[in-house]
Amino acid sequence: MLLLQPDTSYHIYNHANGGDDLFREEENYYYFLRKWKRYVQPIADTYAYCLMSNHFHTLVRFKDRELLVALMLKRGKLKIDVLNPEGLDDKFLKNSDIGDIREFLINSGINIRGLDDVISAFLSQQFSNLFNGYTKAINKRYRRYGSLFNPRFKRKIIDSESYFFNVLRYIHLNPVLHGFADDVEDWTHSSWKEYFAQESWVRCGVVKDRFSSMEEFVHFHVYSPNKDKLAGELE
Secondary structure (H helix, E strand, O other): OOOOOOOOEEEEEEEEOOOOOOOOOHHHHHHHHHHHHHHOOOOEEEEEEEEOOOEEEEEEEEOOHHHHHHHHHHOOOOOHHHOOOOOOOHHHHHHOOHHHHHHHHHHHOOOOHHHHHHHHHHHHHHHHHHHHHHHHHHHHHHOOOOOOEOOOOEEEEOOOHHHHHHHHHHHHHHHHHOOOOOOHHHOOOEOOHHHHOOOOOOOHHHHHOOOOOHHHHHHHHHOOOOHHHHHHHHO
């Protein structure tokens, strides 16, 4: 299984077990996003997402190493004595926010690259918390039992700008590719609408800066390459 790495972009997706659905009614989609913002937003920037009835796709970039270590320290997920730098103690952690702790780690010169396995486990645990929390709520609401998601969510590293934008386009076109919508703007449960909103929790600005206009952004999606080829390359 590919380890999750800090300061790295990924295409992350998952399906429901068997013939089950992840989302049975409108409120389920919104509840999943609330869970996503709770567990994933603190550790990663989201650039695109699409929630379908039995699966979802996302495009994310995990925060930098120092911020993730700062978050783990603040939450008690990493013991101070693992780093043991002068000036880093319980009082400092209690009275400092994540940004201040991050700056301390950067300025201290501590080599924290040796913590990448610990960071990776923390990132994976956040997704596990997301899936488990959502599953418990769905099981309670619909009186079902057992796991809802495939046990191992899929992840692919985004290693080039062209791949990044192909994944972005694929995610937004997913409802069209699967026959759930005729046009990309017809599907409610994706980040497409976020790109036309005044404000958004999705990192739209970074993407929109790559286009000269929103017309070019739309053209990039609507006049995409062969859709069957696109799906085959990215699924």
